[in-house]
Amino acid sequence: MTEGEFREWLRHIDRNKDSRISMKELAAGLKEAGFGFKWWRAWRAMKNVDKDRSGYIDTDSEIRALMEHAMKHWGFVISKAKELQDVDVLISDVGGKM
Ligand SMILES: [Ca+2]
Numbered sequence: 001m002t003e004g005e006f007r008e009w010l011r012h013i014d015r016n017k018d019s020r021i022s023m024k025e026l027a028a029g030l031k032e033a034g035f036g037f038k039w040w041r042a043w044r045a046m047k048n049v050d051k052d053r054s055g056y057i058d059t060d061s062e063i064r065a066l067m068e069h070a071m072k073h074w075g076f077v078i079s080k081a082k083e084l085q086d087v088d089v090l091i092s093d094v095g096g097k098m
Contacts, residue, residue, distance in 0.1 A: 006067055006078050010057075020058035021066075035074065045069050 001009075013029030014021055021029075027042035035041060049057055049065040057066055070076035 002079050010063065020056040022056055
């Protein structure tokens with residue numbers, strides 16, 4: 001999945017659409033994705049990722065941290081979409097100069 005698709009997944013598991021992910025929403029999302037030990041996984045992710053201890057994953061840096069956590073601990077394979085876009089920009093810059 002791409003970073004954009006991961007963010008799309010987060011929007012999907014944000015049940016009450018308040019643009020932040022609670023531990024409860026994360027646990028439900030993990031269960032839906034087929035993971036066992038959902039409460040343990042969600043608790044551990046919150047402990048790792050919710051840096052300001054607000055009880056929600058609600059900032060861009062926390063979303064990025066969750067993405068790292070998902071790759072490291074849940075086996076998610078996420079390609080960083082932004083880096084690919086940068087490559088495209090570089091190529092079109094070169095094309096323009098030639
Ligand atoms: Ca937070």
